[in-house]
Every structure is written in structure tokens, then in C-alpha cells.
Amino acid sequence: MGSSARKKREKTKDFQKQKLKVGKAKPRAENHTNTSFRSQVIVLNQQLDINAPSQSAVFLHQISLLNSRSDSQRRDALASLTTYVASSLPASGLPVPTSSLLSSICPLMLDGSAGVRNQLLKLFRALPCEDVRDHVNKALPYLRAAMTHLSRDIRLSSLDFVSFMIKAAGLELISCPGGWHQTLECFTTVLGWRSTDASRWSASKASFAGDPKSTARVMQVLAEFLHAGLVTDEQSSSGTSAVLAGFPLWEVETVLVPGKSNAYAHLNLFGPQPEDENQILDDQQDRLQDFARNFQAPIWAGIDAARKEGGELGRASGLLLKILERAQSS
Known part of the structure; x- marks a missing residue:
């Protein structure tokens, strides 16, 4: 009798509702598992390489990041490449050819971020000048595109790249196909000096209208470009002639071994006949003739109009005037 009553109570025990008291915790179930402990072991699905x-x-990974959509990631990638180039060269070469590196970084001249363009200029300055001279033709199309870009900031920052190229590889810049004629066209387009009529070009100065400081900066870089193309080459050739003045031969410099690769590229012996604007003007007299035929009149008109405005424009026009006078006197 007692045993059956006990069994009956055990069967009905699971179906009885327990009475809870205020402030007293609910009793835990028999199958409760305590999960309040903390594990001190990190388990990875894929172990890291030691x-x-x-x-x-x-280096190759940083080059791949140059195509990232993030401005900060492109800037940081350029900063990493700059650090590597500055610390490795000239003791050891780059992991990739210089031509491949320039093909990856030159399009960033047209980048919309000012930080990316500034860091790109630092990378160019870290590269050896010899490598830049050998591959000017890769950077020139992007330089001209930046000079005539729709963005005012990109046009202004392009002047820093052009000035760097003139100092690092001035002769190669003006001697590559289209390097002289087409670059001068970009300068005159930016300044609005496309006509000898001052009233016409002054009314079409859309690039830096109302900003004499930026316009004067363009004129200063133009003076550097004209000096490299019309004055510097003449000084170097006159120095060579002075050294060989006592030698009993005429025009010895014409039979000397060329000091640059592909010295006769301007003859275009095996290529198609290029247009006038794409010709290789390797000789200073050829550049001077091209300047006198296509650019001298509008540039002189622009200089006269800038001198009348005075200020920074007047000083910049005075610098241009000196360069042109030296070119004509030589």
C-alpha cells in the first residue's frame, strides 16, 4: 500500500507546478549546464603561416592596391612603395621592372584625391633619375591629360609633375615623340594663349580665371620648359665645342659615340611618317623653328598682356621674356 502511494506521487511530481516566492531564484533543472566559464584558448579554422x-x-601586393577604390588605401600603398624605393635603391633593384612600375603609378596623376597625387610626387622623387629618363614616354600622355583636366586641382598639381620631369629628364622630355609640340599646345591651352589677339585670349582664360597666383605658376613652369628646349641644349653644345676648339678637325661632335640609347630615333628610318605634332624634335634648331612657326606670336601677345596686369603675372612674364631673348640671341 505504501509503495504504490509513493510511486503515484513520483508520477504526478513532474506535472505539479512549483510555487515561486518573491526574491528566491527559480530552481535549476537537473540537466542544467554551467556556461559561465571563459575559455583562454583561441581556435582558428585556418592556421597562420609562421x-x-x-x-x-x-611590394607586388602594394602595387595591386593602387587600383583600390579607397583613397586612403591608394595613398598608403604609394607611401609603402616610396619607403621601399628609398631604402632599397641603388643597393638592390626593384622586384619589378621600372617600366612596369611606371605603367601602374602614372595613371594616378589623374587621381581625384590630393593626398594620392602628393604621395605620387614623393615616389617619383625617390626614383633614380636614370630610370625616369628611360621611360619619359610612358608618363608624358598622363602629364598632358592632367594639364588639360576638367578638375582645377588636378590641373594645378600637374605643374609639379611637369616641373619635376623637366629637372629630372628635361632633354628626354622635349625629345620624345610629341614631347615638344604637344606639350607647348597644352601650356597655351591652359593659359588661353591660342590667338595673337589679346582681347580674345584674355576673354577665354577659363583654366585659372581670377587666380593670378596659379596663372603665374603656369607661366613659371612654361619658362622652365622653354629654357630646357631652347637654351640648355645650346649651352651644352657650346661647351663641347669650346673643349674641342683646338682639335684639328671640324665638327668633331658629329663623329663622337652617342651618349644615349637609340640616338637616331629622330630619323624614323623604319617607322611610318609621323604627323608634325608627333615628330621627334631632337635638335634645338628644329624646336626653335617649330616654336617660331606655331607658338611665338601668341606667346608674345600673352606676355605683353600679362606685363600690363603687373603683380605676380608681371614678374612671371618678365621671366618668360628673358628666356625668349636668350633663345633668340643664341
Whole structure:
């Protein structure tokens, strides 16, 4: 009798509702598991490689990041490349050819971020001048595109790249196909000096209208470009002639071994006949004739109008005037 009553109570125990009291915790179930502990072990699905990536792999990875959509990521990638180039050259070469590197970084001249363009200029300055001279033709199309870009900031920052190229590889810049004629066209377009009539070009100065400081900066870089194309080459050739003045031969410099690669590219012996604007003007007299035929009249008109305005424009026009006078006297 007692045993049956006990069994009956055990069967009905699971279906009885427990009475809870205020302030007293609910009793835990018999199958309760305590999960309040903290594990001190990190389990990874894929274990990390104990070997760090090589410097070459990191360099190639940073080049791939130049196409990132993030401005900060492109800027940081250029900063990493600049640090690598500055610390590695000239002791050791780059993991990639210089032509491949320039093909990846030159399009960033047209980048919309000012930080990216400034960091790109630092990378160019870190590269050896010899490497820049050998591949000016890769950077020239992007230079001209930046000079005539719709964005005012990109046009202004392009002047820093042009000035750097003139100092690092001035002769190669003006001697490559279209390097002289087409670049002068970009300068006259930016300044609005496309006509000898001052009233016409002054009314079409859309690039830096109302900003004499930026316009004067364009004129200063134009003076550097004209000096490299019309004055510097003449000074170097006259110095060579002075050294060989006592030698009993005429025009010895014409039979000397050329000091640059592809010295006769301007003859275009095996290529199609180029247009006038794409010709290789390797000789200073050819550049002077092209300047006198296509650019001298509008540039002189622009200089006269800028001198009348005075200020920074007047000083910049005075610098241009001196360069042109030296070119004509030589």
C-alpha cells in the first residue's frame, strides 16, 4: 500500500507546478549546464603561416592596391612603395621592372584625391633619375591629360609633375615623340594663349580665371620648359665645342659615340611618317623653328598682356621674356 502511494506521487511530481516566492531564484533543472566559464584558448579554422611574406611579395601586393577604390588605401600603398624605393635603391633593384612600375603609378596623376597625387610626387622623387629618363614616354600622355583636366586641382598639381620631369629628364622630355609640340599646345591651352589677339585670349582664360597666383605658376613652369628646349641644349653644345676648339678637325661632335640609347630615333628610318605634332624634335634648331612657326606670336601677345596686369603675372612674364631673348640671341 505504501509503495504504490509513493510511486503515484513520483508520477504526478513532474506535472505539479512549483510555487515561486518573491526574491528566491527559480530552481535549476537537473540537466542544467554551467556556461559561465571563459575559455583562454583561441581556435582558428585556418592556421597562420609562421613564415612572413618576402619584401618582393609585399611590394607586388602594394602595387595591386593602387587600383583600390579607397583613397586612403591608394595613398598608403604609394607611401609603402616610396619607403621601399628609398631604402632599397641603388643597393638592390626593384622586384619589378621600372617600366612596369611606371605603367601602374602614372595613371594616378589623374587621381581625384590630393593626398594620392602628393604621395605620387614623393615616389617619383625617390626614383633614380636614370630610370625616369628611360621611360619619359610612358608618363608624358598622363602629364598632358592632367594639364588639360576638367578638375582645377588636378590641373594645378600637374605643374609639379611637369616641373619635376623637366629637372629630372628635361632633354628626354622635349625629345620624345610629341614631347615638344604637344606639350607647348597644352601650356597655351591652359593659359588661353591660342590667338595673337589679346582681347580674345584674355576673354577665354577659363583654366585659372581670377587666380593670378596659379596663372603665374603656369607661366613659371612654361619658362622652365622653354629654357630646357631652347637654351640648355645650346649651352651644352657650346661647351663641347669650346673643349674641342683646338682639335684639328671640324665638327668633331658629329663623329663622337652617342651618349644615349637609340640616338637616331629622330630619323624614323623604319617607322611610318609621323604627323608634325608627333615628330621627334631632337635638335634645338628644329624646336626653335617649330616654336617660331606655331607658338611665338601668341606667346608674345600673352606676355605683353600679362606685363600690363603687373603683380605676380608681371614678374612671371618678365621671366618668360628673358628666356625668349636668350633663345633668340643664341
